[in-house]
Amino acid sequence: MSAKRTPRPVSDDERAFLAAYDASAFPHPSVAVDVATLTVADRALRVLLVRRGEHPAKGRWALPGGFVGMHESLDDAAARVLRTKAGLAGIFLEQLYTFGRVDRDPRTRVLSVAYYALVDAARLARALPDTGETSLARLEVPWKGDAGGPVRAKDDTGAALPLAFDHAEILGVVVRRLRGKVDYAPLGFQLLPQRFTLRQLQETHEAILGRRLNKDSFRRSVVARGLVAPTGETEKDMPYRPAELYRYARPEGG
Amino acid sequence: MSAKRTPRPVSDDERAFLAAYDASAFPHPSVAVDVATLTVADRALRVLLVRRGEHPAKGRWALPGGFVGMHESLDDAAARVLRTKAGLAGIFLEQLYTFGRVDRDPRTRVLSVAYYALVDAARLARALPDTGETSLARLEVPWKGDAGGPVRAKDDTGAALPLAFDHAEILGVVVRRLRGKVDYAPLGFQLLPQRFTLRQLQETHEAILGRRLNKDSFRRSVVARGLVAPTGETEKDMPYRPAELYRYARPEGG
DNA sequence: TGGTGTTCTATGCGTAAAGCATATATGCTC
DNA sequence: GAGCATATATGCTTTACGCATAGAACACCA
Structure with a gap:
């Protein structure tokens, strides 16, 4: 998505409009990015989850995420999250979908622009410190046509991990996206x-x-x-x- | 994307956190939805454009859009734009992609969650008043593999219509999405x-x-x-x- | 009324790809 | 060197696709 910026002539009229524009005239939703980092190990699709240490959903498992800064693009924000929270850089990273249910975050209105990243298992294992605060959860998604819906993430003992927010729904979308693209895209x-x-x-x-x-x-x-x-x-x-x-x-x- | 809200037990601890949460602690980008309404007429793919009467990009052609309210979901916001700006309701409407370049809007930081809608040509013609402020522009997109890039929109005389913001890029993404889905989805x-x-x-x-x-x-x-x-x-x-x-x-x- | 033109619909055939089974090759272990 | 597990190659069958052909249905016109 690296589009060139095309300079556009600006009239005095428009310049005056822009100078008078008040960006805080009415409230806007907050915007976060969440990154699903996927890999394949033991013949199973796995996703990197972090245990939330803070409210809300403290103690539950979640996709690494963060709020979008005013001066970074969405792609840059996702890359920043991946770098700072998973220690990964330079890997495949692509936008997935934007989740905008009104009540998806109990704090306030928060939109989540979800991204997914793909890494090979060895590199992911090297990047991850084994602190117990991260998990490489198995994603077991039965075929059942196109129906979709949320997905269950399990640890290696087979126990289901409780996910924060609507992250189970995000994982459902990412698995369906991968299944649709793997035949023709170099995933x-x-x-x-x-x-x-x-x-x-x-x-x-x-x-x-x-x-x-x-x-x-x-x-x-x-x-x-x-x-x-x-x-x-x-x-x-x-x-x-x-x-x-x-x-x-x-x-x-x- | 109609996910059921699953009530979650909330501790006193978390309740206190939520009460103290300040949603306006730091600035966030503004969020808009833009809707590409597509149809096929005269064997050509066409998109509904409106001429902008206000700054910025006054006089240029743009996808109908609007800011996302604090109490409406993204899907609802897109349906509202489609209803109020094109007079269409109850038609196919799906999220496309979220565009987040930092400088894509000269006013301030504005993210655009793009949607696309599909209608049959007769119904679209009935819904549209012929005011000259709307156009059903032809989308002529050569095949050229997967490369993508922006798209040119032309009126019926063959003249190219100048598009506002990054809307040419949005149209490029929507055409590629349709081309990828038409083989297996009922588009x-x-x-x-x-x-x-x-x-x-x-x-x-x-x-x-x-x-x-x-x-x-x-x-x-x-x-x-x-x-x-x-x-x-x-x-x-x-x-x-x-x-x-x-x-x-x-x-x-x- | 019957011929003409255009498109629809059905059928057959050659080629390409997918699914499946079989045979041979290669490297390790004992 | 025999046994074993997997890799690699070959051939056959089934299915889908591209292309051509032939008859069917309707409007138009002399």
Whole structure:
């Protein structure tokens, strides 16, 4: 979304209008960004949650978030949240949806512009201090067509984590978005290290989609579309035949 | 997005926090909604624009919009704009994307939550008074892959209409969204009257996609997926063999 | 009244892709 | 070197898509 600013001639008339404009003439909702940082580990889709130490919803689990400053763009605000609250920078980050129910925050009217980020599991594990105040929750979303609705996040013991605000709804939207995009957008590569096997890529897609895929069809489709390029290397220390390592290849014109 | 509000137990501790909370502690961006109302006429995708009578961007063409009130949801605000500025109610309306560049409005920091609405051309023509202050601009968007970027809106003489703010960018996003969704979401039906011929449906899809489709494949795919049901009626007063009229049929489980 | 023109609708066929099964290859362990 | 688990390659079947052809329905016109 990096659009160039196109300077526009401003008349004296308009200049006078702008000088007289009172931005605080009537109250506006507050605006926050919330970032769902996703990864795939143990064949499951996971999301980074932080335990809230402050009111409201103190003690519950929530997506990292923060209010939007007056002089930063939405994309910049989301990147700032991701950097300061998860220690991650330079990874895939895209706007998801804006949640605007009137009573979604008990403090006051707060809109949430939700973003989602994709990282490979190893990098996320390195970035995260294991303080107990963060969790990499499993997202288990049955297929059930397009119905959607909120999602349950579980820790590794299988216990459901209580989520703050409408964050369960946000997670439902993000999973459906990923499922819709994974077939044509290079999402899986963002969830893997630079070199990966085709099996890893397939398992990543399966974790997103919540269902198994046909092995041969998946491999043929991926290589026929030129999405991946072989590196010549193979994985190491496998107790069976090692697979070739591939890398992401932009399909023509990168 | 009609999520049920789930009441949550509130502790005395939290009650005290909420009572002391100062919502105006620091400045927030203003929030507006802008609605792109789309239809298909003369085999072309068209969007409803209004000429701005006030600063800023006075005299330029813009999407109908308005600020979000403190006590209305985003969806409600978009429906209100659509009702009061275009005289339309009860039609397809969905959130598109939120635009948050810092300098996108010269007055002050204004975020725009963009929505798009779909109507059939006859209904839109009935709702619109022909005052010269509104325009049903053609959207001509070449295919050029996924690159995107701003879009040009033209009136029926082919003259380009100058757009206010970043509304050309919004139109670019909405066209790409429609192109991505039309294959699997029931968008075309929203742009047609209740009864329509398969040819009309195909031309609607072609207008959205900006390219021609294969007639036989389109018909087979649509009927095989059970998206449409024949009504038994046929069109009338055609100078050639009239086609059967169909209606939208929810694919299983409606 | 019957021919002409245009579009609708149905059918068949060749190609491409997807799903599925089978066979061979490779590297580790014992 | 035998056994094992997985990778990789090949072939077959089913399904969808693009394209061409043929008959059907209606208005128009001589």
